[in-house]
Amino acid sequence: MTFEITNKDAMGRIGKLKTPHGRVETPTLMPVINPNIDFIPAEKMKRFGAQILITNSYIIYRSGDLRDMAVEKGLHRLLETDLPVMTDSGSYQLMIYGDVEVKNAEVVKFQQMIGSDIIVPLDIPTPPDADYSRAIADLEITIEREREASRLIKESNSENLLAIPIQGSTYSELRKRSAEESKKIDGDVYPIGGVVPLLDDYRFSDVVRIILDVKSVIPSSYPIHLFGAGHPIFLSIAVALGCDLFDSAAYALYAKDDRYLTPYGTKKLNELHCLPCSCPVCSQYSAEELLKIEKEEREILVGEHNLWISFEEIRKIKQAIKENSLFEFVEKRIRSHPSLLSSWRQIKNYSTLLEEYDPSTKRQFFYTGIESIYRPAVSRHHERVKNVELEKDEYTISTSSENNSDFYLKPVFGVVPAEMNEVYPAGHAEMPPVEYIENEAVDVAVNALRSFLRKHHDKKFIIRADGVWREYLIELPDNAVVE
Amino acid sequence: MTFEITNKDAMGRIGKLKTPHGRVETPTLMPVINPNIDFIPAEKMKRFGAQILITNSYIIYRSGDLRDMAVEKGLHRLLETDLPVMTDSGSYQLMIYGDVEVKNAEVVKFQQMIGSDIIVPLDIPTPPDADYSRAIADLEITIEREREASRLIKESNSENLLAIPIQGSTYSELRKRSAEESKKIDGDVYPIGGVVPLLDDYRFSDVVRIILDVKSVIPSSYPIHLFGAGHPIFLSIAVALGCDLFDSAAYALYAKDDRYLTPYGTKKLNELHCLPCSCPVCSQYSAEELLKIEKEEREILVGEHNLWISFEEIRKIKQAIKENSLFEFVEKRIRSHPSLLSSWRQIKNYSTLLEEYDPSTKRQFFYTGIESIYRPAVSRHHERVKNVELEKDEYTISTSSENNSDFYLKPVFGVVPAEMNEVYPAGHAEMPPVEYIENEAVDVAVNALRSFLRKHHDKKFIIRADGVWREYLIELPDNAVVE
Structure with a gap:
């Protein structure tokens, strides 16, 4: 068994995911490492509580130097980490730029070659509210590529885990169909993709509905990755609905503009009179002092705070699962924004599903x-x-x-x-x-x-x-x- | 002006209290220093965010050595701190043991002599649900002693601030009468006393009612100290109702039995699977590691965590006041316990009072x-x-x-x-x-x-x-x- 569930509460769980580079306790957050950017290094991530990282194989593939080094030494030595590393495939670039210069088989084999712990096929993240015809066409390609990836992994008999992303834009029936097809493919991790634009727009109700649609199809024993979700404001809801893995580029991206993460929303550093945190950064500096530090160093400090607070939230959620108080915990968190409140209250329409999961x-x-x-x-x-x-x-x-x-x-x-x-x-x-x-x-x-x-x-x-x-x-x- | 209000939200405010040893920004928490016990020293308290301390003048008075040293060097050098120090009078001992071996004038003069920043007369903290006749008799003595203390301070022309505690057990009319009498006396800080047993029993509704009764009488410009309240679970409610000063012996007392403070309640250390905090203690140790450390050192570490998390809560509250989101903040916090929820919902009966305060x-x-x-x-x-x-x-x-x-x-x-x-x-x-x-x-x-x-x-x-x-x-x- 790749994924073993040890504790349950609401639809959430604590689990152990076995990867080639060791076991990971879920729910957890995978900090995104951009191999092109010198920010907080992979080796330092354990300190914040990271058990697994994620990076982009497409970026490595496209950069001659990185690619040579990755092929020669392997992904883990490239990033200088002994933690498991998941690799994305270029899907994100596909969403942003509409095109990528790589084929599915090519990028899957490349991820295998460099020793990724969790490989992602080149799925198509259809944006929210896309035309139905486009969403369905995208989905068909995604499913085909997932099948191809699965064949490639099986043929090579390699130990890498395979992620089978679930797409379908904002259409319930397509999300369910995607989930139905995905579960037939022999994968290890089931990411729900294409939700970042919804989260960015506070369309939490749509994300909750998508997760519940997917969970109503995917067996409870499969680990779910909410792809691109890493802001602490939504973590507890996502876990309570049965998501296990998250990834955060937010810690770094937000730090660039002095945006400071909290579980109740994002704050601009210059709006903060007091730092609402006691992490090693915030217990050492005041808001005023942080603002006086020169940009580059401050960016790292804010990035570190963002990681500390994100993993603190993960620990709080795990503790709530352990003591079976996850409903109570989520019901506090949803008061951070009225859109969270209405998003969560949709569970009243999914009582049968909830009853299946909740102890x-x-x-x-x-x-x-x-x-x-x-x-x-x-x-x-x-x-x-x-x-x-x-x-x-x-x-x-x-x-x-x-x-x-x-x-x-x-x-x-x-x-x-x-x-x-x-x-x-x-x-x-x-x-x-x-x-x-x-x-x-x-x-x-x-x-x-x-x-x-x-x-x-x-x-x-x-x-x-x-x-x-x-x-x-x-x-x-x-x-x-x-x- | 001893107390200057700079920001307001709900009935809460950020203020500056001028003491002989400098200005203190409120709301704030005064860590209790027991001069007999070698725990976290006063000099270290600034690191957690403390701006003012509190100690017990009665304990100093009763111990020959401490008394001699305090008289000779002054209170601040006894505690080795340059922070302002408030002194309690023995009222707490009066509540616990029913008797103290000191007279009001004696303990007031002693506090003056050793250079206390805020002097407390020997008020009588009548317990909750006391006989009405006892509550009223106690209150009359308290008021008499407060008047005496005020005369003594005025006569000596000293710069010490004077606290005028408000008592009256759980009787609304006595609390109001106490407040009426107190406001006639020329004090600097107005503590609400006798609430600790209520807080310990989660009788938050009674405490909310008492605070609102007092606030309906005491002018908004007077600083209010909620005596004995320091658990982070109640801080935001108390601030939102207009309390400015708090004191915490809890950080140390709770640490003795491995009780770990959080703003949503107290946890036993051995019930914690993950530490729900990123303070310098909790970012360095896991719950498991903390439990393995020998008792004496662990007690200090848990005490330090308790201080970090308490001051973090104070900073969060101040930030909420600054951005006028204190109602929203409290409405999240009251979900930590149904008794908090019902206690806060009493504000619907005090709408006129709230309207006077809220911007x-x-x-x-x-x-x-x-x-x-x-x-x-x-x-x-x-x-x-x-x-x-x-x-x-x-x-x-x-x-x-x-x-x-x-x-x-x-x-x-x-x-x-x-x-x-x-x-x-x-x-x-x-x-x-x-x-x-x-x-x-x-x-x-x-x-x-x-x-x-x-x-x-x-x-x-x-x-x-x-x-x-x-x-x-x-x-x-x-x-x-x-x-």
Whole structure:
């Protein structure tokens, strides 16, 4: 097995990806190394937490010197690193310049020859909102090239891993078709491509939909790479939706214009009164001091900060997976921008998919807002309560856990049988009281109560309701009395 | 002026407090230095960002050696620091042990003698939920002692600042009375005391209420110290409610039991798979490595992390004030625990007070959840729209900014005249679309629309409504037609 999953939460997971140059713990971020530019060197990347790097084989291929050196010494000695290195194929250049001077087989073989750990075929990253006919034509070429790459790798019997990118522009059906075709090809890593323009435009809803479309097709055991995504603002969402690998050129590109990454957005260095970070750069310099440092050195310092904060975010996400609090973590992060908030709230339309992935037992349920209602723990609870069988003729339901009752009524969860009131999720749920919680959280509970009462129409229920609850407990079936 | 306010946001502010040992920029955290314990020394505190320290004059007073040294060399040379130092009086010991062996005048004079920058009288920190009679009796003694301290400081003509603590247990009226009496006394810093047991029990709602009660009495120009509060989980809320100074013994106390501070709660070191931080400690060690270091050294390292992360939080808060995004910042932080969420949502009951403080012009309004509706920007907008005068007979209202209309209908803000649709707040508001926003956000808009239509009952309104909006636009007055 190339990819082994060790921990799960939401649709996210911690995994181990086996590469020719060693194991990589996912989720992780691959810093982009541009072999033409002397910036933060590959050898220094471990210090920030990098376990794997990514570089562009097309750039190496096109530059006589680099190419000769790579062919002679291999990719890893060219970059002076013993970390695994993934190589891109020129697809990015294809997207930017519309053309590349290399053929698929040629660039795949070149990546093999120089010893890339993860090879990418020359897929076509169709931009968002492309004509449907173009998107489909591009996709057909992409699929053909992926098949060719797979044949080449198999023939040579080499140990390099193969990435099978998934394209299809912003069309759900094409993304799904691309995923269907990709999963038939024997790959090791499944990148979702063509999302960078969407992320740059804060079109997070489109990216969330694309990821969910792909995940609804690709088996859970396959590692997913969200190609070109590396800004910490989106990492936790992408991981929670089941992405495992990310790559960041942002750390370097943003540093060029004094753009300082944070998990809640990008800041211009000169807008910062205080540095909102304690990384080795930000604990040594103030914002004012950084601005006084000459450009070239400052660019490296900002680039280093950008790496520190990106890997800090990766560690926070991994910690959240370990303690099964990834939903809670994401629900905080999406408050960094209203577009993130709406993008995440689309999960309410994918409850079946989420239920397939999310572990059914956790320690705690912290309510943070209406999107907490969309967690699988809630729908599973409602399902379980539907299957409860009743033997007595009369039951008590209380809105307060202090009263001893047969059932309890809770926001979000609705009817909670006494035996479920001690265990996860309803029994381990913390949420604001009815007067401070969102209407939706009470409505979902009252609707569940109504269904429950109707289902058990031959039983009688005495509901002991406190304060604000009484305002909500209206239009109940006749077999219930509110006391 | 001892305290000068330079920037404002929500009820928070950045200020400069002038002390005998120099200016301090608030909000800030005063690390507690225990002169009896050899931990992180005072001289090192600047490195973490400390601008002022706090120590306990009662401990110094009671220990023969320390006392002699303090009297001889002064407090600052005893602690080996040139930073300003506030001194507590023994009130904490009074709360813990119920008794102290010193009189108010004695400990005030001692603090003066050793050169404390901020002197605290021997106030009585009545615990939460104390008997009302006890709370009132304690408060009377506290007020008497504060008056005595003020007289002593004035008589001696010394330059030390004087803190006038506000007590009153969990009783709103006593907190207000305490604040009323305190503001009559000529003090420099106004600490809110007796809240530590509430914070320890996650009774954040009580603390928020106490702060708001006090702030409704104490003039905005007085610096407020939330005594004993230093955990980063509550700092942003406290600052947003108008607190300026904090003190942290937590950094050291928590480090003793390997408790690792984060702005979203305390973690036990052995529960951490990854360190969710990039401070000089956490960027050098992994969680596993830290656990292998011997206890004494590890305690210092965890203590250092605790300081780094606490001051990082202070810098983030200051940055948020500078860019007028403190509401947005707090609304993220309160998602760390449902008790924080409900505590903050109490601001809906204090809208007049909030409006007094919060600046009326900002750059942006990011919606994060129902508590965004409680921001003064929203109530001010609704007030302004009430005063709009109409001259034509017929008007158009559109739910989409793409249509050219006289008015626009937006969640949260409701009716937005075209000329307000380009400016803060409604014009600079980012929020999820109607299908992904909370019911409350749409309800407040539709209710405002209904009032507006009723007020202008002699005019006709044509409402162009998109998709989901149409479901909400029901039961409108007769002068409106939904198209």
